[in-house]
Amino acid sequence: xxxxxxxxxxxxxxxxxxxEELDAETGVRLSExxxxxxxxxxxxxxxxxxxxxxxxxxxxxxARAENFTTDPAPRSAEPDRSRTLGPAPARxxxxxxxxxxxxxxxxxxxxxxxxxxxxxGFVVSLSHGASSSSSxxxxxxxxxxxxxxxxxxxxxxxxxxxxxxxAAGSGPSTSGFALxxxxxxxxxxxLAGQVREVIAANEKAxxxxxxxxxxxxxxxxxxPAASASATQSLNPYALTPSLHGCVxxxxxxxxxxxxxxxxxxxxxxxxxxxxxxxxxxxxxxxATHPHLITSAPLGS
Amino acid sequence: xSGLAPGEPTDGVLLRRHVEGxxxxxxxxxxxxxxxxxxxxxxxxxxPDDAADALxxxxxxxxxxxxxxxxxxxxxxxxxxxxxxxxLDLLRRRGSRTVNWSGDPGELPVPETRHGVDSAAYTDSRxxxxxxxxxxxxxxxxxxxxxxxxxxxxxxxxxxLGVSEGTVxxxxxxxxxxxxxxxxxxxxxYPGKGNRPVVDGVSSEQGGGA
Numbered sequence: 001x002x003x004x005x006x007x008x009x010x011x012x013x014x015x016x017x018x019x020e021e022l023d024a025e026t027g028v029r030l031s032e033x034x035x036x037x038x039x040x041x042x043x044x045x046x047x048x049x050x051x052x053x054x055x056x057x058x059x060x061x062x063a064r065a066e067n068f069t070t071d072p073a074p075r076s077a078e079p080d081r082s083r084t085l086g087p088a089p090a091r092x093x094x095x096x097x098x099x100x101x102x103x104x105x106x107x108x109x110x111x112x113x114x115x116x117x118x119x120x121g122f123v124v125s126l127s128h129g130a131s132s133s134s135s136x137x138x139x140x141x142x143x144x145x146x147x148x149x150x151x152x153x154x155x156x157x158x159x160x161x162x163x164x165x166x167a168a169g170s171g172p173s174t175s176g177f178a179l180x181x182x183x184x185x186x187x188x189x190x191l192a193g194q195v196r197e198v199i200a201a202n203e204k205a206x207x208x209x210x211x212x213x214x215x216x217x218x219x220x221x222x223x224p225a226a227s228a229s230a231t232q233s234l235n236p237y238a239l240t241p242s243l244h245g246c247v248x249x250x251x252x253x254x255x256x257x258x259x260x261x262x263x264x265x266x267x268x269x270x271x272x273x274x275x276x277x278x279x280x281x282x283x284x285x286x287a288t289h290p291h292l293i294t295s296a297p298l299g300s
Numbered sequence: 301x302s303g304l305a306p307g308e309p310t311d312g313v314l315l316r317r318h319v320e321g322x323x324x325x326x327x328x329x330x331x332x333x334x335x336x337x338x339x340x341x342x343x344x345x346x347x348p349d350d351a352a353d354a355l356x357x358x359x360x361x362x363x364x365x366x367x368x369x370x371x372x373x374x375x376x377x378x379x380x381x382x383x384x385x386x387x388l389d390l391l392r393r394r395g396s397r398t399v400n401w402s403g404d405p406g407e408l409p410v411p412e413t414r415h416g417v418d419s420a421a422y423t424d425s426r427x428x429x430x431x432x433x434x435x436x437x438x439x440x441x442x443x444x445x446x447x448x449x450x451x452x453x454x455x456x457x458x459x460x461l462g463v464s465e466g467t468v469x470x471x472x473x474x475x476x477x478x479x480x481x482x483x484x485x486x487x488x489x490y491p492g493k494g495n496r497p498v499v500d501g502v503s504s505e506q507g508g509g510a
Contacts, residue, residue, distance in 0.1 A: 045335050
């Protein structure tokens, strides 16, 4: 564990304090420090943050419910029971039993249903992420994205340590809006036009995908080359709470038309498009520190 | 399990219900311990935005990995460990560095305004404590927060941090030594009554034995 600390984090793990280092007076004063810290009132979780986390958990719960009703096959993220000392959950035992009893035809059917569900979910999230004015579908999109991340396991940085070590990882967390990664290098002179192109490409990709849901890989091929890169890289990632706060800071309650993790004048940046305005912000943008680089009318 | 109304499910029962598919059980668990989990995240990260991110990531991780819980520690200990690790991971990702400090209290950076975090209630002393905590390396800070500020017994803190009890004691002692010159001027003005944790209903009043 100590080897993981970045430089400057001074690791006292290997150097236990010798009690004789402390004289009696210092010991008393250290006790006073401990007493002082003990007396500091604990903070209360702010309602806004609680609401956000409750919403994220609700999205998780909804995604889990969908998975269980549509995917009878075991999830790839199912824990390695050989490392689990406690009793396996009842549902896991049931599902494992069902897996053993499935015939090849049943497995194929379940797999097909799962693929269709994932494909439809992706199409729906594309559609809503690009043009919806309601936050509810986008929350569902984020939930789907979070569920997908859950399936991927390692993308969320989960370790195999069931006691929680590094359980949170570095993956995005669910917050409600979808994030695009178009790879566009936005320029000051053409900002609004480039944003409109990316939005249009996203919308076109969504329409194409809707019209041919059974062959989702054919979607990008039908998109003009100029917008193909944006479409191919479109993927509704969930936002971190910090970025979510950043977006809400600019767009208010209105759902953004685009949140693009791209670059501006060669510098990595987020490009956020509302109904009429475009904002370019730094990657460290939060609600309290928006780090606005520039903004411009979106135009038409 | 003391502290629970008659018929109210224990943490263990709630977690088991969640694993078995109950849609509300984990929310109840979070609601029951949210303030203490928030305190851990906030004290370790020293930033409300980072704390919110860490707590949300931790709760989603706990939600997903509840089936891995082995029951060899209290549910709250397990949840706290996930929050601590999420907080430290976040600081790691952000390349957090400790604050270099000459020893002059006037040179300590004042923490950012706690927007939405009972800012009106934040006293100068609390800001001073927050600033002082920011000086400590995160692992030391985490130990001090758990043992001194949240009142966990050293053995519980060791489980949460995944280190030995001796290491927890050392980190706490070294942390207190670092804070000593800065907090000494505040000793005459204790901020108020402390908060002792309840671990699955069992108070850890004997904490701080480092």
